[in-house]
Amino acid sequence: MSRPRRWTLRRTALAALALVTVALTASAAPGSAMTTPAADPVGRAAGADKGWTGTQTFAREFVNFDGSDTTFNNPLTAAPYKMTVHVDHTQNLRGRERVAVSWTGAQQSAGRASDPYGANGMNQEYPVVVLQCRGQGEEVTPETCWTSSVGQRSQVSVSQSAAVWREDEYGTDADKALVGGMSTMPSAEDCPSVDTSGLLATHLTPFIDAKGKVYSACDAAHMPPEAAVDSAFPPAEIAAFSDADGSGSLQFELRTDIENESLGCNQKTPCSIVVVPIAGISCDQASTASTFDMTPVEKACRKTGQFLPGSSNLLGAPDAAVAPVYWWSASNWRNRFEVPVTFGPPPDVCDVLDSRAPTGFYGSELLSQAALQWSPAYCLNKKRFKFQLNQMSDEAGWELMASGGGAAALVSSQHPVNPGADPVGYAPVAATGFAVGYTIDKPGNTGEYGKLRLNARLLAKLMTLSYTGSTFGAQHPGMADNPAGIQADPEFQKLNPHLSTEGSEAGAALLSLSNSSDIIAQLTSYIATDKDAMAFINGKADPWGMKVNPSYKKLSLPRAEWPLLDDFVPAASTQCQQANPQVYFNNVAAPVSTLRKVSDALLDGWPNTQTRCDSDNSTDPPTFKLGRVDRQPYGKRFLLGVVSLGDAARYGLRAAALETKKGSYVGPTDSSLAAALKLSTQKKKYGPFVLDQADVRKSRSAYPGTMVVYTAARLQNLDKADATKVAQFIEVSTTEGQQQGSGNGELPGGFLPIRKTGVTAPYYASAQEVAAAVAAQKAPSAEPTGNPTSGAGTGGGSVAPPPAVPTAPAPSASASPSAVPSAPPAATPMPATQPVGSDLAGGLLPALILIGAVGCAATALIRVGAPFLRGRR
Incomplete structure (x- = not known):
């Protein structure tokens, strides 16, 4: 028999060849950690998205023969579980982006599986199940939650003595049917594995895809295509461990409809992270007062685990009543946390919504994550041009720009200018860098x-x-x-x-x-x-x-x-x-x-x-x-x-600390990047800043992988329209583009903002000088500006993250910590585009260099006898 139970929920939303190559490329357009990163990713901590926090109280109950309850509280507190879940960021997520999920107040895990992901995580006791589900609020059901295997969602033809879900106190009569789970069960011909003789029990938890197609999940043939054994991606859903104090954390990977079309999460289809603590199935009223005389399934429902907290499960099967295989059972599902998340728009949104030809900037992949958010601030604003990052080697991008094949290059160091070639200015537009990323597991099943x-x-x-x-x-x-x-x-x-x-x-x-x-x-x-x-x-x-x-x-x-x-x-x-x-x-x-x-x-x-x-x-x-x-x-x-540091922040990758001064190891953080920028010097006006690694070796705080991405463009003989676009890009990217957040036009994690004041002030000033010089297209003075400019600027000796640009706009509504994302300020939504990559570009480098050399030589010869050259593109 079933009867209602009250529960408490408190949630607080706290050149010609190169150009052809680029055109061809443009048209073709879990491993997760079980602990949080050792240090905050660059730029992540200061973001406007403060995440989500919720608290919930629950307990496990057995209904005795006489109708009284036996309550099983948290063994650590002797009171009902009071569990709090926190997700560090939830807005404008991109495909495969990882978010940090942490919790306190859960049951200690036991019989830990060697692999907690997908089907491998089912053989353990008292874990915390984390899933990605389509929908928000009442739209979220077990049928809209993704699993990568049948065994994670359906029990097919099992012994009635093991069918503990049929004893769930909170289950409906339909839930407790011998063969159930769907209003219309599949036929014997469709699902021959389902026993219909009345001897074995079956419960199907079908999956309903984004188009409404129902997959019965009675066997592997009746699962969505992304659940195939040879799937392109490993499972992301996890039955995670809680430590001895009931706390735990992990990096959870979210997927869009690009990675999982069946699940179908995207900018227009809201989704949720669902956290299901496994505290054990609450069991229905016993048929007898004697435990000894209870039926086998009643006894199975009342089991409390056979493994000690913190132990590993190497061989044995866990007690099913406290295992994650029944995350969908009413007792477990009712204790869930639903964390609403939003996604950024599809990668091709600029191509879909803006028919104008793009203006390509060529070069560094270091800028790719910023370009993902910056592009829509250009392509969907008719007062701006359609910006497109075409990824290739720095050298190839430079040669393309220098030869007149591209408006600008994106590079991170000084490149040689051929004799007689146009002078080039370097405008700092992004402070970021590289890291040695790693995925390493600790021995003994103790995490990452x-x-x-x-x-x-x-x-x-x-x-x-x-x-x-x-x-x-x-x-x-x-x-x-x-x-x-x-x-x-x-x-x-x-x-x-x-x-x-x-x-x-x-x-x-x-x-x-x-x-x-x-x-x-x-x-x-x-x-x-x-x-x-x-x-x-x-x-x-x-x-x-x-x-x-x-x-x-x-x-x-x-x-x-x-x-x-x-x-x-x-x-x-x-x-x-x-x-x-x-x-x-x-x-x-x-x-x-x-x-x-x-x-x-x-x-x-x-x-x-x-x-x-x-x-x-x-x-x-x-x-x-x-x-x-x-x-x-x-x-x-x-x-x-x-x-790249941008990728490390977006995907939750760990970054190694590198040795600087003997015995000192520095990882990439806001302060360590700022310290490195402070050591950099600019030897010539319009030139790049140089970070001497010999100086880094003397520091205990500067990160060796710090790099600056420059927009490099010709200061003479650049087509007027292109010069205007390049100058606009530099000005916008160094003002509103330095506003931290996940919204369109904002600066993502992995980047240190370039500000008017503080350690990055010289970089900001240099960018504005280059922007003005690019726009003017006048012959600049060949003389150095005097003493080399230090990255120390006017900010004094501090290496703390610099303050905000006073003239920068406020963070967009999409980057605010509000639990409900606000609408974009413009009537037309401003989604972000994926930077266009070119795997062919590296292979075409010799051709690009040859084109660049020929172009530069031709430019020098033509300039002598063709004064009208200034009008060329």
Whole structure:
């Protein structure tokens, strides 16, 4: 029998070839942490979105034979559970963005699964289930919540003695049916796995997709396509652990209709994060006063767990009544927290809503996350031009701009100007940088590591491919005694104790870029200023006897493009190797063309190592090919890669602290970026600021990966219309574009605002000077402005985040901490566009350089006899 129970809920919403390439590219347009990041991501803490907080009180109850209740309170407090959930940000989310979810006051978890994601997380006791569901408020039901497997939502043909959901005190009569869950159950022909003989119990929790199609979830064939075993993305839903004090935290990945069309979350379709604490099913009235005489299913419902708090479940099955497999059962579902979230518009919104031809700015991927939010502030404002970031190497972007093929380049360092070429100004528009991102699990099923420290010599070892990776790499002459991976390196272990010491191919390389980049120049400059690192590269063994890969011995640094110099092919010991004799260490390094690919690898725990051998036995003889290795299992992940700070903030990636002064390790934060900017100097008017890594080495507070993105444009002979657009971009991006928030036109996490005052004041002033010079298109003075300008500016010695720009507009309504997003100020919504990437651009660099050289030479010759040249585009 069922009877109502009262419950309390309190929620507080607290050049021609290059241009063709770009055009072609434009037309083709979990791994999560179980603990919060060690430090606030750059720019995230100061954002206007303060997230969501809610508190709820609940308890588990058994109804006794005489109608009285036995209440099971929180064992830590001997009172009903009073659980509080906090989500750090909830507005204008993008595909695969991760939010920090934390809670207190939950039941201690027990029998922890080695992998809490998807179906793997079902075999544990008292976890907290976190799901993404379509809808908000009453629209949210178990049928609109996403799971990636049948077993997470349906119980099909199980013994009646194990059907504990049928004993749920709060379940309806339909919920308790022997075969139920849908108003019209599928036929035996449609779902033959469902027993209809009356012997076994079934409960289906169907999934209803965004178009209204119902998937019965009776078996894998009746699940939405994104739930396939070979899905492009690993499960994001999680049965998370609560610690001994009932608290827990994780990074939860949200997906839009681009990643999961069936779930269908987007700007127009509201969705929610649903947090379901598993405190145990409340059981209906007992059939007898004697526990011994109760039916098997009554006994199963009243079980309270067989594992000790904090223990791991290696073999046994948990007590079902306290397991996450019944998150949808009425007792658990009624205790849920629903956190409304909003999403930014689709990546192609500017192309859909603005028919004007875009003006391309070419270059640095460091700006991609800012461009995602800045683009709609241009394309949907008819008083502005249609801005588009076309990602390619800094060098390719520079050559395109210098040769007249593009209005502006986006670069992060000074690039050479050919003799007789137009002068170029560098306007600082974004303060950001790169990081060594990582996904590392701690041994013993204890969560994710969050305090990685690295020095320059360790990075040099990774980049020179001096770890052997496996027995194949150990065959390399001169490397037989080197560790297999960084995990097995005593130097790494000293800095990062208590991690696994088993080396691996994934730990033998740093996933990085295959093309030229100012990021690589900055990273290798950091290595070049370290005596120990350069001594290692020059052939000196480290204190533990490890030696550099001979192929990289005496490699000169810094350099903007990292070469693959090794040519070692190991002796073939398998049919696959005999059929595919390849350079082993090139497949271990397997660099990629964009930083986003590195971020995806870290998100998925999926090394890009290309050493897996697949065979096709249908041919005679069998054929073999090498490809990407499998995703790493949760609990054993170890992956390092170079990422942008914008990506790190958007996707919740961890960033290593890098050694500066001996024994000091600095991670990317607002204050550490500000400290680095303060060390930078501008040697010439209109020129870039230079961060000398030798100065960083003397600091205990400056982050070595700090970089500035400049809008570089010609100060002479630029088409008037383009000059006006470039000047407008510089002015807007350094004023309203520096307003922190997740709204259109605002500055996302991963960036330090450039302000009129404080440590970034010289950068702001320089940007305005360049904007004026670009707009004027007059020959600037070739003389330096005098003494080099320091990044210290007028802000004194403080390295704290600078104050707000007095003239900047207030944060948009979409970035306010209000639980209900306000409408945009303009009648037309201003969604954000995805920056257009070009995987081909890196490969076309030689052609671009050639075009640039020809263009610059032609410009110099034509200028002599063609005064009308100023009118050209």
